[in-house]
Amino acid sequence: MYRIDDTHDASLTSWVESANAPATDFPIQNLPIGMFRRAGSAEGFRPGVAIGDQVVDLLAAADAGVLPDDVVAALRACAPGQLNAFMAQGRGVRVGLRRALSQALRQGSAQQARLQPCLVAQSAVELAVPCRIDGYTDFYTGIHHATSVGKLFRPDNPLMPNYKWVPIGYHGRTSSIGVSGQSFHRPQGQIKGAADVPEFGPCRRLDYELELGAFVGPGNPLGRPVPMAEAEEHLFGLVLLNDWSARDLQAWEYQPLGPFLAKNFATTISPWIVTMEALEPFRAPFVRAEGEPQPLPYLDGAENRERGALDLELEVWLQTAAMREAGLPPERLMRSNFKDAAYWTLAQMLAHHTINGCNLQPGDLLGTGTQSGPSPEQGGSLLELTAGGKQELRLSNGETRTFLRDGDTVVLRAHAERPGFRRIGFGDCAGTVLPAVPLSP
């Protein structure tokens, strides 16, 4: 088990000045990992770590002799654009990278001269989905979301009897996962019409969903469940995840086998994976409220009860085309906290996924489901904020929304803060809606 160490010391500062700015998401205590290349170049994406407004080129840092041998070997084993070989190594190598960079980036480090040439400005790079995602599973751990949405789809039966026993999940589509900055065309499809005869056309109820995504580190062999006591060792780190949703397609198609075309046209993640180590100071107890059923033994564990939850502030921001044209910044639509929103922990999601013998692989992505807070204004989707499209949301520039319009950019943000520790953030997870494309004849 990994615990807080000197890499979390709030007094640490870096010789990369921008990392010391109070508002940065990427102080020296964070050190999230991603895949980057110089903007406009055709070279392969390479592993990097964000620090302030810079990226540490990890292969260059390896060449410069700043990283331990096992970290270098794991980085060099990665195929271009794919962090999977590094992710497969597990916590030891990840901690090795964290400690080495924390030392080398500190104010006054003797390694500054060697590492300085390995920095690239974030403004000069493009970022990619950081690994080959072989499997993407989306869970449904947001109990306030499940209850609100359940009411809209099934007024008499909002929360299914299984919800408080089973970490409900389903398989998502990997091919349409993109990184922050993704834009996609409004999906088209079947929409329920009168008398159960569908109409065809562009989605009229296009929505976002505020989620976190957990990347799997080491996998497990087929037929070998991961017990709760080991589940944390299989987690690599977290990103933000926007599970774009076409509500009208979903309402018509989802029975009996779940969402399909309503979701698989696009999913956007943030580019920087915040490691489980960086999140260590923000762990929280996982306690079921009085009267709630206790988890079955395979979903229970001492570590999970003690520190299975995470205290993470989550936010959704919207910038419409009109705001962009008027030079207005995005406007915040809501905020919630992961520890109040999720009925199941990341460890429980992972243990449940494997309990039947299903094998996970390094780089697999586990979505948490929409993380709405307990009160109505904390809905993690427009479906919730507008009561199923019935109450318009008024924006500060006078515009209104029930669902997303073409040109809208949705930005998800997250950060963690706690007295005595440095605030860390996730960076933006932004995506933009483009108009539907007319079908070819």
Added chain:
Amino acid sequence: MYRIDDTHDASLTSWVESANAPATDFPIQNLPIGMFRRAGSAEGFRPGVAIGDQVVDLLAAADAGVLPDDVVAALRACAPGQLNAFMAQGRGVRVGLRRALSQALRQGSAQQARLQPCLVAQSAVELAVPCRIDGYTDFYTGIHHATSVGKLFRPDNPLMPNYKWVPIGYHGRTSSIGVSGQSFHRPQGQIKGAADVPEFGPCRRLDYELELGAFVGPGNPLGRPVPMAEAEEHLFGLVLLNDWSARDLQAWEYQPLGPFLAKNFATTISPWIVTMEALEPFRAPFVRAEGEPQPLPYLDGAENRERGALDLELEVWLQTAAMREAGLPPERLMRSNFKDAAYWTLAQMLAHHTINGCNLQPGDLLGTGTQSGPSPEQGGSLLELTAGGKQELRLSNGETRTFLRDGDTVVLRAHAERPGFRRIGFGDCAGTVLPAVPLSP
């Protein structure tokens, strides 16, 4: 559009004598493609074509100068064990391979001496999942299955109002897909108990599902739907697919987001991909019965109406441990025909999957859903053959089954025949149930 040509001539015979046996699945008119290596070797899997009881080593055939240049280039572009680069090329290259091998393998071919050394006995090889499967989608096109199963899960509402409009599908798990010969441990998980409190334990209602799987050839870019008129050009070929299902896990977990742990512990496919070209003589019109709703325009097309269906006989066989010990062969449990069982065609599945802009990739796998025939004894799963476990199935050796027991081997088979054409088959898709593994403490 590809049509019947001289490679389908029923009078063709091969100098590979076993390919001329009436009972072979792999006459010279078939030429299915798979990935093989010598049994017990550690070498990478390489592309091969089945002929009688032999495999043509395609890279060796390329070296021997038997194949056209574009076919050789596509084969050499394949990563070890992954046919994807070849699949991406589309029909032209696939037809080139078919024509070259049909010529070279014919009785009296001048190329016999060159090709002979490229043959390996099937008894001396092991076979693999033929490509990297980045996406696996399982459809639900078997209308008799959907109706029978719907009655068990939802007596009042067996077929949802969307069924005759939407080719229902959901995303499956790729990591647990194995090839014929796969064995897997009985899954464990939550099973509904009294008063909606679940029990935990090994699955008690383990089942198979008889499906076909279609491999995607060329993909489509994100945001660009494949119109019906082009859908066939994106299909590579077919395998058998056993969608193993844990019915008790499924009944408890599946609402509201569909099957998850009930399915993702194992999926077995047959190793030889029967190409769309080999299936050409067995195409059939796709006609909606009187009174059925007509497909929406994006799911309709002249070619689909004229020849979108496939006349394929499907079978399920069972060999219990007791049969194996007594030296008894597998026993046939049912047969059905794809053209009578499927409410939607392969082209409609593919067009629907992309209509919202979702991108498909070479090597993606599309399951058809369980292909039960119209009468009760044609159920494609034990759930159907035993009326939800209520009527025992009596086997000829005196054993009975409601659901699968440890040691049971299920074999799926398929073949196509039509007067004037040579019968072709798919080979076996076999999988065996192992006992549940006790959880680690």
